[in-house]
Amino acid sequence: GQQVMQIPQYQHVQEGEDFTTYCNSSTTLSNIQWYKQRPGGHPVFLIQLVKSGEVKKQKRLTFQFGEAKKNSSLHITATQTTDVGTYFCAGREGGTYKYIFGTGTRLKVLA
Amino acid sequence: DGGITQSPKYLFRKEGQNVTLSCEQNLNHDAMYWYRQDPGQGLRLIYYSQIVNDFQKGDIAEGYSVSREKKESFPLTVTSAQKNPTAFYLCASSIKPVANTGELFFGEGSRLTVL
Numbered sequence: 001g002q003q004v005m006q007i008p009q010y011q012h013v014q015e016g017e018d019f020t021t022y023c024n025s026s027t028t029l030s031n032i033q034w035y036k037q038r039p040g041g042h043p044v045f046l047i048q049l050v051k052s053g054e055v056k057k058q059k060r061l062t063f064q065f066g067e068a069k070k071n072s073s074l075h076i077t078a079t080q081t082t083d084v085g086t087y088f089c090a091g092r093e094g095g096t097y098k099y100i101f102g103t104g105t106r107l108k109v110l111a
Numbered sequence: 112d113g114g115i116t117q118s119p120k121y122l123f124r125k126e127g128q129n130v131t132l133s134c135e136q137n138l139n140h141d142a143m144y145w146y147r148q149d150p151g152q153g154l155r156l157i158y159y160s161q162i163v164n165d166f167q168k169g170d171i172a173e174g175y176s177v178s179r180e181k182k183e184s185f186p187l188t189v190t191s192a193q194k195n196p197t198a199f200y201l202c203a204s205s206i207k208p209v210a211n212t213g214e215l216f217f218g219e220g221s222r223l224t225v226l
Contacts, residue, residue: 001170006153033214042201043154045214088153090215097142097161097205098169099215101154 002027004091006102014110019076021105023089030094032065032072037104038085046074079109113138117202117218124196124225132187132221134202141207143185144215147171148199157200160185161207189223197225 003026013019023032031050035043047056049065049072056063062075072089089102115136124130136143142161146154156169160179174193179185185204189196199222203215 031213035215042217042219043215044217048214090154092213097207097213098156098159098167099144100156100170101146103153 002091002093002098002100004089004100004102006089006105008105009103010106010108012108012110013079015081016078019079019083019107021074021087021089021107023072023074023091023102025070025091025100027070027093029069029091031092032069033090033092033099034063034072034074035088035090035101036085037088041085043088076107079107081109081111083107084109115202115204115216115218117200117221119221120219122221122223124223126225127191129191130189130196130223132189132200132202132223134185134187134218136183136185136204136216138204138206138216139182140204140216141182142205142213143179144203144205145169145175145177145185145187146201146203148201148220154201157187196223198223 006023033048034046037043053067054065060077064073086104086106088104090099092099118133144159145157148154155171157175158177160166176188201220202218205213205215
């Protein structure tokens with residue numbers, strides 16, 4: 001079945017440093033979504049990428065979808081303490097409503 | 112306000128008992144999902160439903176059952192056959208993903224502890 005892996009599992013950075021998490025799927029995806037889960041909270045939608053090679057930006061966050069639509073990345077520039085949480089990617093295969101989540105990357109920002 | 116409501120938030124049960132977790136949404140969404148979250152393992156799909164009276168198994172459906180008799184409700188029963196039921200359970204819903212963003216809206220979760 002479809003598997004989605006994320007690396008790294010954990011990342012500790014100093015405030016102001018950059019952060020990147022990578023997502024890889026075993027199958028080609030129809031689209032990919034990114035979610036953020038704060039400690040003790042539930043996942044909250046950040047963005048969706050649909051097109052091959054697509055790049056989207058949200059303030060300090062940059063999201064990319066690979067050319068083959070099997071990988072994606074999230075890059076945060078100049079991290080802040082408010083960026084703390086676990087970041088998940090979620091991939092959907094075409095023709096289904098089934099979203100498979102990556103294993104997540106837990107980000108800790110040291111002030 | 113529109114949203115997804117899960118109950119109870121915390122639940123303690125003895126081993127061998129069935130428990131049912133409630134999930135209700137008033138977003139008029141067609142699709143609903145149940146995920147299980149364990150530390151370090153991300154979210155794993157248990158069951159999902161695209162439409163009323165229809166549902167499909169996810170990757171870890173063994174030991175769980177669901178029903179979708181109403182559009183707004185998708186309860187999950189954790190049966191005694193589930194070998195390790197202690198976990199954080201998240202319910203989500205979305206509009207049909209093909210036509211729109213299909214983003215998942217999550218409830219606040221139910222934490223089940225089996226003693």
